Amino acid sequence: xxxxxxxxxxxxxxxxxxxxxxxxxxxxxxxxxxxxxxxxxxxxxxxxxxxxxxxxxxxxxxxxxxxxxxxxxxxxxxxxxxxxxxxxxxxxxxxxxxxxxxxxxxxxxxxxxxxxxxxxxxxxxxxxxxxxxxxxxxxxxxxxxxxxxxxxxxxxxxxxxxxxxxxxxxxxxxxxxxxxxxxxxxxxxxxxxxxx
Amino acid sequence: xxxxxxxxxxxxxxxxxxxxxxxxxxxxxxxxxxxxxxxxxxxxxxxxxxxxxxxxxxxxxxxxxxxxxxxxxxxxxxxxxxxxxxxxxxxxxxxxxxxxxxxxxxxxxxxxxxxxxxxxxxxxxxxxxxxxxxxxxxxxxxxxxxxxxxxxxxxxxxxxxxxxxxxxxxxxxxxxxxxxxxxxxxxxxxxxxxxxxxxxxxxxxxxxxxxxxxxxxxxxxxxxxxxxxxxxxxxxxxxxxxxxxxxxxxxxxxxxxxxxxxxxxxxxxxxxxxxxxxxxxxxxxxxxxxxxxxxxxxxxxxxxxxxxxxxxxxxxxxxxxxxxxxxxxxxxxxxxxxxxxxxxxxxxxxxxxxxxxxxxxxxxxxxxxxxxxxxxxxxxxxxxxxxxxxxxxxxxxxxxxxxxxxxxxxxxxxxxxxxxxxxxxxxxxxxxxxxxxxxxxxxxxxxxxxxxxxxxxxxxxxxxxxxxxxxxxxxxxxxxxxxxxxxxxxxxxxxxxxxxxxxxxxxxxxxxxxxxxxxxxxxxxxxxxxxxxxxxxxxxxxx
Numbered sequence: 001x002x003x004x005x006x007x008x009x010x011x012x013x014x015x016x017x018x019x020x021x022x023x024x025x026x027x028x029x030x031x032x033x034x035x036x037x038x039x040x041x042x043x044x045x046x047x048x049x050x051x052x053x054x055x056x057x058x059x060x061x062x063x064x065x066x067x068x069x070x071x072x073x074x075x076x077x078x079x080x081x082x083x084x085x086x087x088x089x090x091x092x093x094x095x096x097x098x099x100x101x102x103x104x105x106x107x108x109x110x111x112x113x114x115x116x117x118x119x120x121x122x123x124x125x126x127x128x129x130x131x132x133x134x135x136x137x138x139x140x141x142x143x144x145x146x147x148x149x150x151x152x153x154x155x156x157x158x159x160x161x162x163x164x165x166x167x168x169x170x171x172x173x174x175x176x177x178x179x180x181x182x183x184x185x186x187x188x189x190x191x192x193x194x195x196x
Numbered sequence: 197x198x199x200x201x202x203x204x205x206x207x208x209x210x211x212x213x214x215x216x217x218x219x220x221x222x223x224x225x226x227x228x229x230x231x232x233x234x235x236x237x238x239x240x241x242x243x244x245x246x247x248x249x250x251x252x253x254x255x256x257x258x259x260x261x262x263x264x265x266x267x268x269x270x271x272x273x274x275x276x277x278x279x280x281x282x283x284x285x286x287x288x289x290x291x292x293x294x295x296x297x298x299x300x301x302x303x304x305x306x307x308x309x310x311x312x313x314x315x316x317x318x319x320x321x322x323x324x325x326x327x328x329x330x331x332x333x334x335x336x337x338x339x340x341x342x343x344x345x346x347x348x349x350x351x352x353x354x355x356x357x358x359x360x361x362x363x364x365x366x367x368x369x370x371x372x373x374x375x376x377x378x379x380x381x382x383x384x385x386x387x388x389x390x391x392x393x394x395x396x397x398x399x400x401x402x403x404x405x406x407x408x409x410x411x412x413x414x415x416x417x418x419x420x421x422x423x424x425x426x427x428x429x430x431x432x433x434x435x436x437x438x439x440x441x442x443x444x445x446x447x448x449x450x451x452x453x454x455x456x457x458x459x460x461x462x463x464x465x466x467x468x469x470x471x472x473x474x475x476x477x478x479x480x481x482x483x484x485x486x487x488x489x490x491x492x493x494x495x496x497x498x499x500x501x502x503x504x505x506x507x508x509x510x511x512x513x514x515x516x517x518x519x520x521x522x523x524x525x526x527x528x529x530x531x532x533x534x535x536x537x538x539x540x541x542x543x544x545x546x547x548x549x550x551x552x553x554x555x556x557x558x559x560x561x562x563x564x565x566x567x568x569x570x571x572x573x574x575x576x577x578x579x580x581x582x583x584x585x586x587x588x589x590x591x592x593x594x595x596x597x598x599x600x601x602x603x604x605x606x607x608x609x610x611x612x613x614x615x616x617x618x619x620x621x622x623x624x625x626x627x628x629x630x631x632x633x634x635x636x637x638x639x640x641x642x643x644x645x646x647x648x649x650x651x652x653x654x655x656x657x658x659x660x661x662x663x664x665x666x667x668x669x670x671x672x673x674x675x676x677x678x679x680x681x682x683x684x685x686x687x688x689x690x691x692x693x694x695x696x697x698x699x700x701x702x703x704x705x706x707x708x709x710x711x712x713x714x715x716x717x718x719x720x721x722x723x724x725x726x727x728x729x730x731x732x733x734x735x736x737x738x739x
Contacts, residue, residue, distance in 0.1 A: 016374050018305045025372045029410045034445060036414035041427065044437050053435050122425050126435030129427030133418070 023171035061191040074103035086165040223307035232289025243277035255664040257652040268336035268649035274340030287459030295703035300383025305376040313369040320362030327352030343430035343441040371402035385720030397462025408451035417445035446497035460595025471545035472537030485522035516566035543617030547598035554590025555658040579639025609689030616680040623673030630666025634659040
């Protein structure tokens with residue numbers, strides 16, 4: 001008996017499967033990871049008399065609002081996909097999943113464009129350091145999520161997903177929503193906080 | 197799911213690959229557990245040699261063996277390797293081997309992730325050590341790597357950062373694996389309140405690793421960004437905050453010390469009842485103490501930062517003192533377990549008793565240091581070195597040795613020599629106290645930690661000589677252990693399934709266990725299923 005059989009047997013008696021529970025725990029760990037950066041942000045904010053420090057523009061939320069809309073929409077489309085597979089509609093799932101991946105790629109492209117328009121860099125001062133390290137790590141997480149979802153898509157195209165067996169998608173969705181929430185926190189902190 | 201009946205496979209036996217390939221590609225939790233133990237003891241050896249070099253340098257005033265920079269590298273690598281590549285993984289190694297057995301499971305929940313988290317360890321450890329080949333040498337900012345010192349230094353410091361991120365990732369993956377295994381794969385009847393204490397300790401350790409390690413990873417990324425990307429997180433000249441590193445590091449670092457000790461508490465709480473012939477006194481109290489300490493450990497970090505003057509003294513002093521309450525509960529439970537027991541002084545028991553005595557000293561040191569007034573006097577002196585070693589060496593390493601003697605027959609099918617075990621214990625106990633007890637006094641006399649040299653007229657020379665002599669006694673005791681292991685491994689496998697009259701499920705299967713762990717799993721009706729089995733069916737047991 002392999003470990004795969006093991007988890008499969010478990011699922012029949014308990015609701016949350018091992019892989020999904022594993023992803024919930026991983027997301028908890030990731031939450032602490034990003035929380036540390038937010039802690040650093042607000043610590044540094046509190047020791048600086050002027051914020052953003054001299055030489056940094058107040059960030060315009062225009063393009064970032066579009067980024068937010070793209071990522072939130074992608075969470076919705078992914079959840080519609082999850083709903084479809086729970087009703088065993090694989091083709092519907094694949095469509096929603098494809099759209100989610102597309103939106104994720106859009107987010108990455110748009111954010112790189114946003115970077116090019118900002119006019120400051122990581123070396124220009126503490127605000128630049130915080131901004132690029134925090135949003136950059138988030139971007140890396142979006143990239144990781146896209147890769148994960150592409151792998152799930154490949155599974156789906158190979159006919160390996162069904163209402164009885166789609167842990168990879170459920171786990172991927174939990175991760176994707178988490179990354180979405182982190183972006184909303186980043187957007188609020190960098191673009192909205194301090195707007196009067 | 198647990199197997200309750202013998203299994204038969206219909207398939208013909210496949211040709212076996214070379215034994216080396218089998219070990220390199222294994223996903224069996226027992227083999228991975230053994231790999232963890234071997235890897236950890238290898239790093240223990242390296243870090244121990246570094247310690248002996250430091251003690252040799254400090255044996256008398258004047259510099260004899262190493263440069264000051266070389267000395268800085270030695271204590272940095274000694275601390276880093278001992279903590280991240282010996283103690284932490286050796287506990288996870290015992291956990292890997294024992295948790296599935298103790299809960300009656302076939303394997304860990306994610307066997308391939310399990311293999312990954314093991315193999316990341318030698319990669320991370322060797323990355324850190326490879327700094328020795330870099331220009332300017334290895335990392336030299338101490339295992340705590342405070343900014344701004346850690347913002348300087350050469351490639352060795354970067355390799356230290358990268359290596360620790362790799363090792364931290366391994367810890368997080370292991371933690372997820374342990375938690376899912378313990379929550380999902382318990383045998384029928386193995387409720388959470390019947391879970392062996394060691395499994396509880398691994399669950400608490402995993403929770404801490406899951407939530408605290410990412411904080412270190414985040415701090416390391418900030419440090420790396422400062423060093424290599426030109427960021428300013430810890431640079432006040434450009435709006436950063438130099439104390440931020442200490443906050444981030446200790447927010448991870450204090451839960452970390454509980455990750456390093458909880459497993460040993462679990463080990464001792466398994467061994468004392470077996471060799472006292474009594475159940476563990478106050479099982480729910482022990483579990484509650486574990487849970488409380490796990491929770492409280494996130495609220496005490498700034499007691500490492502009292503001398504900065506920038507933290508809330510009453511809060512961090514009070515939360516630190518609070519931890520001594522559940523820890524005290526543990527001591528009373530252990531003593532009450534021994535009380536009126538039929539004590540058998542086998543080597544595992546001696547190491548467990550040694551653990552209680554030495555950890556008590558380290559714990560009392562800690563209570564004293566939690567007072568800011570006291571802390572100002574002894575901060576960064578040898579007092580702190582004494583404290584950390586009484587907790588981590590007198591505590592955890594004695595626990596690890598107890599575990600090694602206790603579970604060696606289960607893992608290898610052979611009992612270690614009792615006589616050599618006694619020699620090992622008494623030499624180590626003597627050497628340990630010779631080395632580290634004088635450090636209390638050295639600290640009170642003002643000797644700072646992390647210095648390569650001291651003046652002859654400060655009155656520190658004699659105590660330093662005693663400590664150095666003690667460190668070589670410890671080394672001799674470990675040679676005795678190594679000889680014991682080597683001699684024992686050459687003997688035939690004669691250990692019974694249950695040589696100590698144990699309580700937990702690993703003793704219900706053969707020594708060593710088959711690949712699938714259990715041919716037949718006993719019913720679990722209490723937290724001592726194998727003891728129950730002996731009581732219910734004494735005749736069958738003997739047959």
